[in-house]
Amino acid sequence: MYDAKWKSNFRRKLINWFDGHQRELPWRQRKTPYRIWISEIMLQQTQVATVVDYFNRFTKRFPTVAALAQADQAEVLKLWEGLGYYRRARQLHAAAQIIVEEHAGEFPTDFESVLALPGIGRYTAGAILSIALDQKLPILEGNTIRLFARLMTMQSDPRTTDNQKALWEFSESLLPRKRCGDFNQALMELGSQICNPKRPKCLVCPVNNLCMTAVQGLQEQIPVASKKVKYEVLLEAAIVINQQERILVRQCGPGERWESLWDFPRYTLSQNAEAKSHAQQLQLQLKEETGLGVELSGPLFQMKHAVTRYRITLQCWKGDSVTGRLRKTPTPTRWATLSEIEEMPMSITGRKIARKLKSP
DNA sequence: AATACGGGGGC
DNA sequence: GCCCCAGTATT
Numbered sequence: 001m002y003d004a005k006w007k008s009n010f011r012r013k014l015i016n017w018f019d020g021h022q023r024e025l026p027w028r029q030r031k032t033p034y035r036i037w038i039s040e041i042m043l044q045q046t047q048v049a050t051v052v053d054y055f056n057r058f059t060k061r062f063p064t065v066a067a068l069a070q071a072d073q074a075e076v077l078k079l080w081e082g083l084g085y086y087r088r089a090r091q092l093h094a095a096a097q098i099i100v101e102e103h104a105g106e107f108p109t110d111f112e113s114v115l116a117l118p119g120i121g122r123y124t125a126g127a128i129l130s131i132a133l134d135q136k137l138p139i140l141e142g143n144t145i146r147l148f149a150r151l152m153t154m155q156s157d158p159r160t161t162d163n164q165k166a167l168w169e170f171s172e173s174l175l176p177r178k179r180c181g182d183f184n185q186a187l188m189e190l191g192s193q194i195c196n197p198k199r200p201k202c203l204v205c206p207v208n209n210l211c212m213t214a215v216q217g218l219q220e221q222i223p224v225a226s227k228k229v230k231y232e233v234l235l236e237a238a239i240v241i242n243q244q245e246r247i248l249v250r251q252c253g254p255g256e257r258w259e260s261l262w263d264f265p266r267y268t269l270s271q272n273a274e275a276k277s278h279a280q281q282l283q284l285q286l287k288e289e290t291g292l293g294v295e296l297s298g299p300l301f302q303m304k305h306a307v308t309r310y311r312i313t314l315q316c317w318k319g320d321s322v323t324g325r326l327r328k329t330p331t332p333t334r335w336a337t338l339s340e341i342e343e344m345p346m347s348i349t350g351r352k353i354a355r356k357l358k359s360p
Numbered sequence: 361a362a363t364a365c366g367g368g369g370g371c
Numbered sequence: 372g373c374c375c376c377a378g379t380a381t382t
Contacts, residue, residue, distance in 0.1 A: 043377040047369060050376090084366025087379080121379050141377050161361075188377050197375065198371080225374090229363090257365080348367065 002152075002173070010151075010210055011176045011183065017206035018186035021193070023048075026055050031181070033107035034065055036132040040124045041088050048192070054083055066105050069096040077261065077345035084348075086261060091119030109133060122168075131181040138171035139184045140164070143191025149223035150195060150213040159226045238264040238353055246335040247357070249350070253332070258347040265333075266349075 022028070025048065027039035038058060042051045058079050062068040068076070073093055080089035095117040099107060107128075108114050114125040126137035140148075148167050149158040158167060176183050194201045202214040209215070213222045241248040250265055252258040336344065341354045 040377065045365090045376055045378055046367080047376050050368060082367075084368085085378090087365065091379085119379065123378060127377065139377080142375075143377065185377085192377080228374095 002170075006210060007174060010174065010207055013206045013210070014186045014190060015176070015179060015183060018182060018189055022185070022189055023193075026052060026059075028185075031132050033109070033128055033132040035059060036128050037107060037120075037124075038092070040127050041092050041119060042083065044088060044124070045085060046083065050083070054079070064105075065096050065099050065107060068093065069100040069105075073260075074345055078343070081261075081345050081351065082348060086258070088119055090260075094118050095120070109135075111135070111137060127184065130184045134179065134181045136175050136177075136180045138168060138175060139187070140168050140171050141188070143188045143195075144171060146197060146223050147187060147191040147195045150200075150219065151207075151211050153212040153216070153218065153222060155222070155224065157224045157226050236266050238266045238349060240264055240353065240357065246337055247341070248333055249336050249341060249344070250334075251332040252347065260345075261347045261350070262341070262344045263347040263350040264353055 025039075027035050039051065039055055042054055042058075061075075061079060062071060071093065073090065076089050076093045077086060080086060083089075098117060099105060103113070108117075109129070111125055111129060114120055114129060115122065120128075123139055123141050126139045127141075129135040130137045130139065145158050145167060148154070148170050149163075152166075152170065154163060154166075156163060158164070171187075174183075174187075190205070190207075194205045200214075200219050202208050202211070202219060205211070205214065213219060248265065249262050251260060251262050338354065338358055341350075346354060
């Protein structure tokens with residue numbers, strides 16, 4: 001079924017389609033390993049449309065490996081602010097320093113060395129080296145998993161270990177002799193633009209007659225859905241304490257969500273109680289922990305924030321007329337003005353609260 | 361094999 | 372509200 005003839009047809013049709021339909025994207029203008037690397041890290045679990053502006057800002061500020069390696073981590077995180085998965089930024093920064101020290105500042109060109117860099121797994125190593133240097137290496141990620149599952153009419157969850165192995169082998173077996181980078185990008189472009197999850201555009205797909213799923217009309221059944229992850233709901237309160245134009249902020253600690261990013265003090269609320277009694281409870285608790293006189297008013301606003309396995313409802317209170325001295329706090333804290341806060345890498349909730357404070 | 365790690369696009 | 376996104380690292 002997937003014999004040499006099928007594969008050569010597939011390669012030819014796919015690459016022809018890509019030549020006429022590929023999107024113009026900033027990282028496609030100059031395909032250096034550095035720029036492809038940055039784009040691939042940003043694109044991990046993140047849609048193209050979200051990445052474009054971040055990529056442009058980041059590569060303008062850090063045009064080379066050396067520039068990135070020399071930066072302060074806080075500045076790297078600031079440019080990553082809002083993109084999520086902040087470990088990517090820290091590992092990107094660490095990898096730049098490794099490249100300077102161990103590879104003379106040149107992005108390595110052999111698969112094993114690239115794979116050894118922090119934040120780079122099999123997909124990203126293959127993507128960088130194929131796209132930037134046209135090396136013959138396979139890829140497998142969200143788009144290609146779905147595309148291959150449909151091409152192969154895979155009848156079980158493509159995310160299982162066994163099926164992943166089969167999909168990697170399929171990806172490798174498909175690689176053309178030349179233009180492997182374009183071919184890999186074409187696979188992903190087809191997966192995202194045509195072979196999309198819901199209602200794929202099989203009528204305009206360049207390989208629809210090679211796809212048994214399309215021929216049999218099984219698009220909604222394949223790929224087989226993975227087990228769903230359960231969510232639980234958390235309720236948290238953020239508190240804004242003003243003291244002579246300065247606001248108390250804290251840095252999230254190790255093992256905590258948003259590690260090393262700045263945030264406002266937050267407390268978990270039990271779910272069923274009334275907001276007002278929570279506010280009073282928090283007031284007492286905060287007085288205890290900071291030694292400050294704390295007055296509460298609010299809530300300022302509420303927001304919901306979905307994270308992988310749980311959901312947060314965040315409430316925010318604005319404090320006023322705070323006097324006294326800070327005695328002790330659970331994590332690193334500092335009093336910062338709103339303009340100082342603008343320069344600090346903030347969690348998404350911190351960022352939204354700060355924006356709200358600036359233009360109420 | 362499961363889980364942590366963010367935030368947003370699109371319907 | 373739900374699914375999914377150019378995944379990686381850890382347990």
